Amino acid sequence: MTRDAEGDVPRDGGRRCERPVETVIVEDLIPYVESTFNVTGTCAGRAIDGFSMGGFGAAHLRFRYPHLFCAISIVGAALHRPGFFREERADIFEETFGNDEDYCRQESPWMLVRERAEKLKDKMIRLHVGENDDRLRAKNIDFHDLLDSLGLVHDFSVVPNAGHNGGHVLDNLDKPWVLGRPLGHRIAKARKDERGVTHRTLERGERNREE
Numbered sequence: 001m002t003r004d005a006e007g008d009v010p011r012d013g014g015r016r017c018e019r020p021v022e023t024v025i026v027e028d029l030i031p032y033v034e035s036t037f038n039v040t041g042t043c044a045g046r047a048i049d050g051f052s053m054g055g056f057g058a059a060h061l062r063f064r065y066p067h068l069f070c071a072i073s074i075v076g077a078a079l080h081r082p083g084f085f086r087e088e089r090a091d092i093f094e095e096t097f098g099n100d101e102d103y104c105r106q107e108s109p110w111m112l113v114r115e116r117a118e119k120l121k122d123k124m125i126r127l128h129v130g131e132n133d134d135r136l137r138a139k140n141i142d143f144h145d146l147l148d149s150l151g152l153v154h155d156f157s158v159v160p161n162a163g164h165n166g167g168h169v170l171d172n173l174d175k176p177w178v179l180g181r182p183l184g185h186r187i188a189k190a191r192k193d194e195r196g197v198t199h200r201t202l203e204r205g206e207r208n209r210e211e
């Protein structure tokens with residue numbers, strides 16, 4: 001799980017790379033856990049979760065390494081695009097991306113999920129954001145629309161009575177998320193709320209190939 005922390009995004013390949021979080025997780029932490037504890041050392045036994053800036057980091061790792069994780073939970077994620085980092089978070093833009101917008105775009109979850117969409121089919125993706133999360137709600141809705149356009153089945157909702165608080169978002173979900181949910185679910189129904197936001201529900205069965 002990647003937690004919210006000021007500027008705590010994957011550093012590897014970063015122009016300064018002073019804190020190689022990505023390498024530590026992928027090359028050190030996962031092998032250590034799986035060699036030390038009685039866990040399933042395969043993709044089917046791994047999931048990654050992140051809230052806020054940790055959601056950006058989790059999405060980066062999940063979409064960069066589709067063979068490592070079977071599922072991702074993205075909650076109230078700071079799904080910023082390169083232009084935002086350049087204009088609004090100059091500290092992260094310099095430290096992590098070396099003031100290189102092309103590199104920032106290359107490492108962005110927005111780009112990675114497009115490049116690896118085929119490898120992410122039939123993987124579990126959860127994306128939820130608080131209704132009152134005024135800073136990040138629109139970005140999460142846009143990312144939901146991108147996943148839809150790529151044909152990536154996912155759980156998504158704008159959660160009532162929740163702001164930018166991961167605990168409140170999870171506590172107010174209609175249905176708890178179960179890692180063991182069988183794959184092969186497809187989008188069954190769609191409805192729009194009064195704000196025009198599309199909410200999806202999933203049903204068991206084979207994927208509709210036309211989606």
